[in-house]
Amino acid sequence: MPDTGVLLAGIPLVSPVVLLSGCVGFCEDLARLDGFDFSPIGAVFLKGTTLEPRRGNPPPRVVETHGGMLNAIGLQNPGARHVVHTILPAIRHFPTRFFANIAGSTVEEYGEVARIFDDSPIDGIEINISCPNVKEGGAAFGSDPKIAARVVETVKRATTKPVITKLSPNVTDITLLARAVIEAGTDAISAINTLMGMAIHLEQRRPVLGNVQGGLSGPAIKPVALLHVWRIHQVAAPRGIPIIGQGGIVTARDAMEFVLAGATAIGLGTALFRNPMGAGEVLDGMVTWLQHYGAGSFNEVRGTLKINKP
Ligand SMILES: Cc1cc2nc3c(=O)[nH]c(=O)nc-3n(C[C@H](O)[C@H](O)[C@H](O)COP(=O)(O)O)c2cc1C
Structure with missing residues (x-):
């Protein structure tokens, strides 16, 4: 049997399959699903x-699109202190690891949220930099390499836990962002977050989403995600920084494409809305792929995409 373990930012995972932020809440529903099996989930x-509780955006907050969905949840959450004091103590699914995903309206807020999680049993902190920078014009932190780097430096100073930075695809050159956050000290990179989009209700002549615009996810974005992961890999691999590939993964074949492009772990997000138990099937298929090609581990095939020389 191939070895399914991978090392992510210094943390050993039993499997490269991870469940993505916003698609499983705080795990309350999964834990209630009869027979839900955490064993294939790294x-x-x-x-x-966020620091304070948020109510999120007005409804509708999600809409299905061809090959995917748009969401504009607006970071509805009960606030970092509630998560640390009330939700985390109820999560016990070792050896699956748990990462916080933090967001903020200012650079300082990211630091404060990271400090709260630092004093908790969480395994690591993922920074969502696709949020508007309220103090400095409202553009996303993740759209400017200098500001993105400041967020990462601030979070790194606030915690000794591994830090993963989640990059936005809504930029001209994602490798500039990857370089900036690596230099700022990130321990890993997640790529990609959702692509901005909108849906229109033709008869009502209104945007479908209460927030007008939302993030596109699901199979429709997979080719975009693959290209971004492969480009980030060129920058990240020489510096030993692992990537959590994500964006439209549904099957084991999708997942292995991301591994060949350079991903150490692969994420299931939108796919979970159709099949919340999909992780086991994806991991089994990935292992079958390794066996078929005679590989003993995911490390052996990561980033081994063959590029035709012109
Ligand atoms: C309903 C929904 C909520 C999400 N919430 C978050 C979030 O709170 N933080 C975050 O970093 N990403 C969030 N995401 C982005 C996902 O974690 C993931 O990066 C993205 O959807 C791409 O993967 P997928 O195509 O497999 O869904 C959300 C996505 C969806 C569909």
């Missing part, structure tokens, strides 16, 4: 958490 990324 890690779970909890719902985006």
